[in-house]
Amino acid sequence: xxxxxxxxxxxxxxxxxxxxxxxxxxxxxxxxxxxxxxxxxxxxxxxxxxxxxxxxxxxxxxxxxxxxxxxxxxxxxxxxxxxxxxxxxxxxxxxxxxxxxxxxxxxxxxxxxxxxxxxxxxxxxxxxxxxxxxxxxxxxxxxxxxxxxxxxxxxxxxxxxxxxxxxxxxxxxxxxxxxxxxxxxxxxxxxxxxxxxxxxxxxxxxxxxxxxx
Amino acid sequence: xxxxxxxxxxxxxxxxxxxxxxxxxxxxxxxxxxxxxxxxxxxxxxxxxxxxxxxxxxxxxxxxxxxxxxxxxxxxxxxxxxxxxxxxxxxxxxxxxxxxxxxxxxxxxxxxxxxxxxxxxxxxxxxxxxxxxxxxxxxxxxxxxxxxxxxxxxxxxxxxxxxxxxxxxxxxxxxxxxxxxxxxxxxxxxxxxxxxxxxxxxxxxxxxxxxxxxxxxxxxxxxxxxxxxxxxxxxxxxxxxxxxxxxxxxxxxxxxxxxxxxxxxxxxxxxxxxxxxxxxxxxxxxxx
Numbered sequence: 001x002x003x004x005x006x007x008x009x010x011x012x013x014x015x016x017x018x019x020x021x022x023x024x025x026x027x028x029x030x031x032x033x034x035x036x037x038x039x040x041x042x043x044x045x046x047x048x049x050x051x052x053x054x055x056x057x058x059x060x061x062x063x064x065x066x067x068x069x070x071x072x073x074x075x076x077x078x079x080x081x082x083x084x085x086x087x088x089x090x091x092x093x094x095x096x097x098x099x100x101x102x103x104x105x106x107x108x109x110x111x112x113x114x115x116x117x118x119x120x121x122x123x124x125x126x127x128x129x130x131x132x133x134x135x136x137x138x139x140x141x142x143x144x145x146x147x148x149x150x151x152x153x154x155x156x157x158x159x160x161x162x163x164x165x166x167x168x169x170x171x172x173x174x175x176x177x178x179x180x181x182x183x184x185x186x187x188x189x190x191x192x193x194x195x196x197x198x199x200x201x202x203x204x205x206x207x208x209x210x211x212x213x
Numbered sequence: 214x215x216x217x218x219x220x221x222x223x224x225x226x227x228x229x230x231x232x233x234x235x236x237x238x239x240x241x242x243x244x245x246x247x248x249x250x251x252x253x254x255x256x257x258x259x260x261x262x263x264x265x266x267x268x269x270x271x272x273x274x275x276x277x278x279x280x281x282x283x284x285x286x287x288x289x290x291x292x293x294x295x296x297x298x299x300x301x302x303x304x305x306x307x308x309x310x311x312x313x314x315x316x317x318x319x320x321x322x323x324x325x326x327x328x329x330x331x332x333x334x335x336x337x338x339x340x341x342x343x344x345x346x347x348x349x350x351x352x353x354x355x356x357x358x359x360x361x362x363x364x365x366x367x368x369x370x371x372x373x374x375x376x377x378x379x380x381x382x383x384x385x386x387x388x389x390x391x392x393x394x395x396x397x398x399x400x401x402x403x404x405x406x407x408x409x410x411x412x413x414x415x416x417x418x419x420x421x422x423x424x425x426x427x428x429x430x431x432x433x434x435x436x437x438x439x440x441x442x443x444x445x446x447x448x449x450x451x452x453x454x455x456x457x458x459x460x461x462x463x464x465x466x467x468x469x470x471x472x473x474x475x476x477x478x479x480x481x482x483x484x485x486x487x488x489x490x491x492x493x494x495x496x497x498x499x500x501x
Contacts, residue, residue, distance in 0.1 A: 026298050028295055031293060035292050036290075039291045040286055040287050043287040044285040064293060065297065143281075146282060166282050167284075190239075197272050200274075200278070
């Protein structure tokens, strides 16, 4: 099973390398193969960073144009993290422009840790194999709350959380994508997880009784 | 020794971990990144601290929820249109790195050559003298007319740059004005010369009393009308008047008079190179 996955990954990597080489010579069709591979990922990251679909659409289109024009600057390594760096930078630009025009903090409302339920009260014993809600409607509502919780985080913490915990990038890839170092990535990740956890514990109704935070 | 210190440090750390909560370390604990001494200390603390156990559990659920967030499907394709491909001409211009580099280097070299050229001129006394600067509108080069035979030829100041030589006509005021010889005349041309190169020639001023015969501005004041040869001492011993000085006047500028002819050409080349480099940069920016 693992070998089949690794073979598939190697095949995708080979296709990716060929497309990158052709796109560097100006082949738009080759680059569009890369777009097809990564557009869902880019869109998901963008929408989780900027928060709305229209802006995420614009960010993605701009990011792919920029990636195509600057493909010569790609020095090898993970194309995915290189592309996500462009996406996150474009998202930062949008958020900064929005902040300038609307004078609304992108940090969002601060969550007071002391107001979270149960964090300092009676601990609830939860089984090791933690489960998320299984009911589809409840699960959808749960994810919606998590997405809302993401929006309450500062953009830098949100980006780390989205790339590392949601999309499974490694520390190195996250550091590359965000243009920062490993120490910063780790500290931001720790703070972001804690902050999101504090947000989620205010919605105990979303969890099973035995899983309530 | 170091290991002993490390053990002592980890023991102290472990003791402290027992006493205070370990919320800050739980994220790394979940990722399995903690080194062994600290890991053991945190495990011990978790075993005895229900608050931190609760924090760990809630953090686990949070991470689990994030892991399971679904990937969203892009609402449309972000494929680029064919027109996004750079045109062949622009691609040729902007993608050839060596072209831009070569133009930049050429521009830099030309600028350096020009700087050296003018720097040399200034060091060698090529800067306009106060006399020249204060002279009324210098006569254009094309309007220069040779003086009548017998004009006094002054010694060059220093090595006398091309600029100074060009400006000389403006200094020649009235009868007896000096005129430089652009080309040193070989000693053989001067009967009675005692050295191979006699230096700039000085010829006696003609006994002309008609200043209007000269097309150059006429300064007022008696001191200004005195021959320059009398006001500015010669840097070399003048050669005695010879019959050669009564020959037809020589042209002011000759190809061998100095590198003046290539200065404007270099300037033009430098400007062109800088403009080309700037155009390539602008094209590259617009392309992005």
